[in-house]
Amino acid sequence: MKSSITQGVKMLATGSAVPDLCINNELISNIVDTSDEWIFNRTGIKERRILSGSTSLIDIAALASIQALDKTNINALDLDLIILATSTPNDLFGSASQLQAKIGASRAIAFDITAACSGFLIAMVTAAQFIQNGSYNNVLVVGADVLSKWTDWSDRRTCILFGDGAGAAILQSCSLLENNILGFNLNTNGQKFDQLNIQYEYSKKEDLFSTGIKGNFKYITMNGKEVYKFAVSKVPQSIQCCLSSLNLSVKQINWLLLHQANERILNAVASRLMIPSEKVISNLSKYGNTSAASIPLALNEAIEDSRIQSGDLVVMSGFGAGLTWGTLILRWNA
Template structure:
């Protein structure tokens, strides 16, 4: 077995900002109401003809490559974590072509807000077993395209964005992906979903069914209860397996869903809130992009230093949740 470590990070967001006052012109709400309940002040939304998740993923990937002056031809594998591809067959191949990584295998990974955590874990397996040397993972979503802007429960929450990281093989002694813990509960999948509605129609003697995907639907109370109970348990289990305690944690990086969830998880783990990495107020819930977006910003602000222990946890639709513990080596 060889080691794996993150050697570069990059991110990208659309130019258009929609603040809470803008939202209050669409639905009955206010800046105070949204900030108090979610911590979100504004979000970014992708606009423009033929603009898609591929564009944001491309810019985030190129920033990660540029930071270490890596040629795209050195990338062996691309994993695009997204729930909003611009093609139902997947968008990773389009990213591969756009960045010029023609030697890389590319595929989509769909796990909603847990997607980037699963991408880290998946990439680490390929690296640690010797299959690939350089893997580009991207978390990117444009959920604004799947929002009912008349639904106050969801339109205040979501934004668009992308974040990328390059995971590279290293010696076993320098391994930085220390451990992980993953879970799924499909029985609760209806609590947060984009459902497919079928419509029957007749074709000669056959009855066929075709339809289309609906808007985002969410039971906020149930998702909150799920997150504040399952995420601390996942983190504790992962730390225990590594013989670490919460006192060893330098940074807590959670999926950026709601400030109350972030605080509740930290409180249950007795982790000081000053250790929470968050940029939720500026971007809202960007699904698979939220963790790498926040990680990139923290690095740019020099918050994270070499040898820091970072607990990363994602949670969301599926319902899925998971934790990965990394040691920062750069």
């Protein structure tokens, strides 16, 4: 079969933004029966950022987007497409159009992708397909979530984990020789959807037109043991599969960037792949689990502080609700 790939994909720049309000473990211990030591030993988290006041998902997504654009030679009017990966939209019908308006990208098509903690990777893969087949040249991909508004702050199992944030990446078409999005592997197991979700609970209220269909979304629920087993089993398999498809080996990885869910998961995945800890990127202690924002937030920080150097092979892997998981391999070129 003839390949439909007509051009390569280059990541031009990244950006990130987090709310100002910082909630540390000591403060949470005043709300539920826990402690800084208990939280940190089990998760690796010391603090997280939470939206407050009138600040919204779109506000932090726009800040991350503008930061990324400012590092390039293009502006918002040059964007052809905006993909917003979020599971916590401002509007249930989608929020990408609000982001488009906020940053002044009036020529861009904009839509949301909902895939929780795997959302940014799936959005990146989607963007890459549009570029590779020649449909669009400049694409903004944003991962942003405000899980704090769906967190039960009386539930010690979940309230210690989540924070809010946004991360962005600018992708641009290039020659096949300059291509630096090397490959991907995506997976879903819908049979396990109930291990991590935000359920919709039907009410008993009835009226003439909507008998039995009214209700409300509840809080985040998670089977921590099952999610841990799923992640440490499936993520290494996905990474190995993706590397093999590109004839690359684990030894060639310069940086492993996993969804920032729990330090135990990060360590277990790295251990199974025999990747040393100094090659694992983590900012979990500062932000907690920011869902779709976690990978681009950590990626941007690692690029800004010069840990990631031009030519480095970066393996990114997301996993979470759905259940969904996947890998994207990037050769960073500054």
